[in-house]
Amino acid sequence: MAKRTQGWKAIPPECPDETRTFASALRRIKDCTETTQEQLAGRCGLGTSTLNGYLNGRCLPKAETLRRIYAEVQEDTDAVGRSLPHSLDRLLTLLPGQSAKRDTTVPKPAVKVSHRRHTAAFARRRQLRAHKRVQVPVPLPEGDRHLHANEGAGWTELEYLVSRLTRRQTQDAFFMIWRSAMTLPAHEIPRMVASCRSAGLPEAADTVIANAARRDVDAVLRIVASFHESRQYEDATLLLNSAISAAS
DSSP states (O other): OOOOSSOOOOOOTTSOHHHHHHHHHHHHHHTTOOSOHHHHHHHTTOOHHHHHHHHTTSSOOOHHHHHHHHHHHHHHHHHTTOOOSSOHHHHHHHSTTHHHHHTSOOOOOOOOOOOSOOOHHHHHHHHHHHHHOOOOOSOOSSTTOOOSOOTTOSOTTHHHHHHHHHTTOHHHHHHHHHHHHHHSOGGGHHHHHHHHHHTTOHHHHHHHHHHHTTSOHHHHHHHHHHHHHTTOHHHHHHHHHHHHHHHO
């Protein structure tokens, strides 16, 4: 377990017992990495104060955010052969409000996914349409992020991601997100992010950006330029901020 230069602040006495237990467990996970809270928050696409709130019991993360935090810490511990004191499933069990959610039927994300076979010819046609797509001059409803992928320009693995999340196979899903974010060409990243948002998966979109921010400087700058070409300015800003935090 990594050594802390200073101890944790006491969790407020008014904090509910369930939240106190969860925050204590999350602190044990955080103690396993040398990464600072600011750096970890940047890698997860979070504000430092937000992560601090989770660790001090002031607020609770969503399940997908918790998975993202856990995955980042686990990447650090795997690199040095260190084991974590709690499994992800255990943390999710401790997260207040999750037990009731697991007992209910999880609705399938509202997303229309094409079932056409992705042949080489179809992929080439889709890429040609993507290069010819018309920029939208009208302001979008939520900030300036494209919440709907352009026709023919959707991320080809979206259907697989949705199926993994629907089946609660979150480790497979987030591994696929990490792999794609780290290996896709720069111009494909905005398409992937837009597809996730249009499928009602905003945290998956933010996870793509957080991981893409860890690529080399040239790749990050190319992705930022691609976001600007797609008029996804908020995503470009989030990517830059995450890259700066990851490099600090």
